Amino acid sequence: MKNVDLLVLGHTAFDYIMEVKEFSKINTSAIVEKMETLNGGAAGNVAVVASKMGLDVGLISCIGKDFKGSDYEKEMLEEGIDISDMIISEKANTPTAFVLTNPEDQQMFYFYWGAAEEYKKTEVPKEAINNSRAVHLATGDPEFNIKSGKYAYENKKLVSFDPGQDLHLYSTKDLSEMLKHCNILFGNEHEIDHICDLLEKSVDELLEEGLYMIIQTLGDKGSVIYVKDEDPLTIEVVKTKAVDPTGAGDSYRAAFLSLYLRDNDLRTCGRFASAVSSYIVETQGTQTNIPTSDQALERMNDNWPIEDY
């Protein structure tokens, strides 16, 4: 892998968003009225948004042969994301999420992890980590994330961690080990609370023990940035017409890191992240409405005029 600002590790996935008339019952068939195939996976989302925000990005995910030649691959290559170290399964397909929604807005979810089983056989990507300034660990295999995070941390990289919906895959011991070797923890309301519960520690105690920063995103209630011995920094949401919240959190993380790695103050990083994620929720899909860096800056400045600083 070439030299990058940010190396992202974790899932790259295809998302199938399906509208059904009704759900299939056993041994009967049902009609899918509408189907969209979208690019997804938390690591893929972070990589694409961070790259659009101007970072040089590398991405390592477990993918299947079906990724080769896909639109998703093409978009990543056009975006200039370094995917030369992707882990390619010979047998399984790329992780895929199927989300079925009926006219009553009830949903069913099927997750196929497929190629993700390859993480277990994969060594720490030392060269890629050595060639990066920062490493972001998204949803993915806990063991792979922990050992990669540890190597990165010991080699003085900035390490950020976002267990996301995979939090339940981490044992208390895993989490404790992970947090010893990272600088920034991202999570939503429930995830940060759950981590504190599991470790029987408060946010302040976690910061005491070595984490530099905890960032809690709160959906339409904005976000809070916690740093040791400082007052929590509250970032308001940028109000917009939300259609689909999926991917908002990933885009927040990517946008935050993109300014943080360029030495902006935390308030600006958070506000910029808030502006970027406000675009993401305006359409269905996690990568369908990514703003340019200029658009996001403009929306941030409209929302927080200079006199508000």
Add this chain to the structure above:
Amino acid sequence: MKNVDLLVLGHTAFDYIMEVKEFSKINTSAIVEKMETLNGGAAGNVAVVASKMGLDVGLISCIGKDFKGSDYEKEMLEEGIDISDMIISEKANTPTAFVLTNPEDQQMFYFYWGAAEEYKKTEVPKEAINNSRAVHLATGDPEFNIKSGKYAYENKKLVSFDPGQDLHLYSTKDLSEMLKHCNILFGNEHEIDHICDLLEKSVDELLEEGLYMIIQTLGDKGSVIYVKDEDPLTIEVVKTKAVDPTGAGDSYRAAFLSLYLRDNDLRTCGRFASAVSSYIVETQGTQTNIPTSDQALERMNDNWPIEDY
């Protein structure tokens, strides 16, 4: 389209065969343990097998942008199937079938027709029909099939028709109109019976009124070929270890036509078709175990040594 022996009209589809631990319940997620994406669609199946059996084949199906660059497209191009007149939807994806099976072998089916809505806006492919010797109408849009069949029949092409699982989409009037303009009707046990019921006619009456031949495939009980004023010709199945019957019928039709268009007698056509379909059932998927023409001939000759004729 170039000159072809057989033009196939109807569905080309992707098949997703998924093994789940359990089915998703409303608002909960379920894990897909194994997923295979296979090439399918009745018209696609017939085209690929007929081509492997040595016919020059053209295929017209409604497909989405996702077909471009897919392995399915590559295989068709390598096989030399003329897909230059495929109908490509700008908005929808290629028809896709999702088959979910739980450990108790219960199944759920979801069908996405997507691009198939384009048939309604599509004119009869006159040039392609003019350039072909025979036209096979597989599952697809009834109206498109009927008008294409009529044009082909009136222009002295051999027309075969297989409504398959789409039979319920045809009104009695549609069926009557279709059968007036075709030479060969294919169907399984239930389908031929159902057609006779709908039209209130026996097989003999249908043959009286113009159909040249009715071929009924009976799964592991073989097949029967009906021709006017002749005794029904029974073709035994070629016994094998069956894993998945999907696609057996399509391969039978393709193989039958491939010999029939080369002026073989009906018994040989049927036995060859039976030999080809015995390969198809040996693996999961409709196009995963297509024999070469030589392999099929050899199996046919092993099964029916020359002294049995």
